[in-house]
Amino acid sequence: MWYFVVPEVVFGEDALSRLAELKGKSAFIVTDKNIVNLGFIDKVKEQLSQAGIKSNVFDEVEPDPSLQTVRKGVVLMNQYQPDWIVAVGGGSVMDAAKSMRVEYERPDIKAEEINPFISDLGLGTKTKLICIPTTSGTGAEVTFAVVLTDTADQRKLGLINCEILSDIAIVDPAFTVAMPPQITSDTGMDALTHAVEGFSCTWKNDFTDGLCIRATQLIFQYLPRAVKNGQDMEAREKMHNAATVAGIGFGNSLAALAHATGHSLGAVFHTPHGRAVGLFLPYTIEFIGDAREELWTEIAYALKLEVPKGKKAASVLAQAIRDLSRNIKQPLSIKEAGIPSDKFNSSMEKLIDNTMADGSLIVSARVPNVAETEKFFRYAYEGKSIDF
Ligand SMILES: [Fe+2]
Numbered sequence: 001m002w003y004f005v006v007p008e009v010v011f012g013e014d015a016l017s018r019l020a021e022l023k024g025k026s027a028f029i030v031t032d033k034n035i036v037n038l039g040f041i042d043k044v045k046e047q048l049s050q051a052g053i054k055s056n057v058f059d060e061v062e063p064d065p066s067l068q069t070v071r072k073g074v075v076l077m078n079q080y081q082p083d084w085i086v087a088v089g090g091g092s093v094m095d096a097a098k099s100m101r102v103e104y105e106r107p108d109i110k111a112e113e114i115n116p117f118i119s120d121l122g123l124g125t126k127t128k129l130i131c132i133p134t135t136s137g138t139g140a141e142v143t144f145a146v147v148l149t150d151t152a153d154q155r156k157l158g159l160i161n162c163e164i165l166s167d168i169a170i171v172d173p174a175f176t177v178a179m180p181p182q183i184t185s186d187t188g189m190d191a192l193t194h195a196v197e198g199f200s201c202t203w204k205n206d207f208t209d210g211l212c213i214r215a216t217q218l219i220f221q222y223l224p225r226a227v228k229n230g231q232d233m234e235a236r237e238k239m240h241n242a243a244t245v246a247g248i249g250f251g252n253s254l255a256a257l258a259h260a261t262g263h264s265l266g267a268v269f270h271t272p273h274g275r276a277v278g279l280f281l282p283y284t285i286e287f288i289g290d291a292r293e294e295l296w297t298e299i300a301y302a303l304k305l306e307v308p309k310g311k312k313a314a315s316v317l318a319q320a321i322r323d324l325s326r327n328i329k330q331p332l333s334i335k336e337a338g339i340p341s342d343k344f345n346s347s348m349e350k351l352i353d354n355t356m357a358d359g360s361l362i363v364s365a366r367v368p369n370v371a372e373t374e375k376f377f378r379y380a381y382e383g384k385s386i387d388f
Helices: 015-021 033-037 040-050 067-080 091-105 181-200 206-228 233-251 257-269 273-302 313-327 341-346 348-357 359-363 370-382
Strands: 008-011 026-030 054-058 084-089 128-133 145-150 155-160 168-171
Touching (some): 015 040, 015 168, 026 040, 033 040, 054 067, 091 128, 128 233, 168 233, 181 206, 181 233, 181 257, 181 273, 181 313, 206 273, 206 313, 257 273, 257 348, 257 370, 273 313, 341 348, 348 370
Parallel strands (some): 128 168
Antiparallel strands (some): 145 155
């Protein structure tokens, strides 16, 4: 049995005004200090007040949110008893809010216990969740997975359950205008990696294919523009839509090898998520190669890339992604990402272990063994195309 889940998605200019139509008494806004300083929370509160909803703000979500932060938010939620939770921010904020919502509605379940096999979370009776992304990349507004950090144990927890999905995603491009070029570029590469991996992993399906292909086209067309000029509202809007479309796509399929290796690199060297997974995407396509040649051909066709006779679509597509990356100032190799070779070499065992333990690896159309994983990292360090 397979299923496809998606929240109500409100998009485009003025999407935020959806808040003024809500029915309820109080909202609990989850965000971070940076978003407050940008004035976004005032805009959100203004719309909520038009609906007669009073709001409280929790602005303490940190990058890579911790279980401890989630607990802190839940204490306040219990105090305020909100009937709406509104997350305003990037993936970290939305993941924190999704987790808080579970503990608030189900005090008998701890966030770290969320797993795909709980079939009756019964969320939605006490509160509903709205996600308003301020970056165009993670897709967390439409996915049912969260990543939390247990600071006491120094470990990352990937938690999945299809009921933790938001009720409404508000995809309003106005919230992305202030995003600096580097973050636009990094998060855009995350969205591209979701789209390509969602289309090519072994859990791909008829419901997600079209979404992943369309998102790939939009990102190729509009990401360079959004990076070059943050005020280009057409590019901002298309990128914001693309990230959510890719989120629905890979959220109902899965991400694979580029995410497994990207998570691994990020855990050791703190490379931003999108930069890390985007870096590995062309190497991933080359490594999977013939196992998905038909699909690389489909993507190449959708992007109007020419595949000359005697050449593989995998290498043409990998090159096109490298050209895009170069254009938006992404590193093409681990070396270019600024990681010194001595630190890279001494971390090899950890990099391999992390990759092997990553849940994304199992849906890769070709799964590397330990020796191949090491070789993969070494090639990616030097910027060498995969030839094995
Ligand atoms: Fe991602």
